[in-house]
Amino acid sequence: MPVYDADSMASAARQVEKLKEEFRKSKDKVTGMDDERESPFGGMDDAQDAHGAVGHLKDGVHSQFDAAGQHMDALALAMRRAAGLMTEMDEVAKSDLTVHEDK
DSSP states (O other): OOOOOHHHHHHHHHHHHHHHHHHHHHHHHOOOGGGGGGOTTOOOOSOHHHHHHHHHHHHHHHHHHHHHHHHHHHHHHHHHHHHHHHHHHHHHHHHHOOOOOOO
């Protein structure tokens, strides 16, 4: 019989969701030149090539954060579903299964 802990899986799913929120906050801190106050890239003169390069870098970083967030959402959902199915299986087993003892 497999050994599992549905409560621990649900807890792990919550932790994944918290991690995703931290990713979102980090993503918000990676800004382009238009958001100078928050920009981790510092200031530059009006050189359009530099502005475009920073913008492309920001877009690429945001894309990676978005992809990671989607994977975390999928993982948390899968863990919640698995925990729910295990709990449901335990409830069915309690009500439907009986132990037969040979005497």
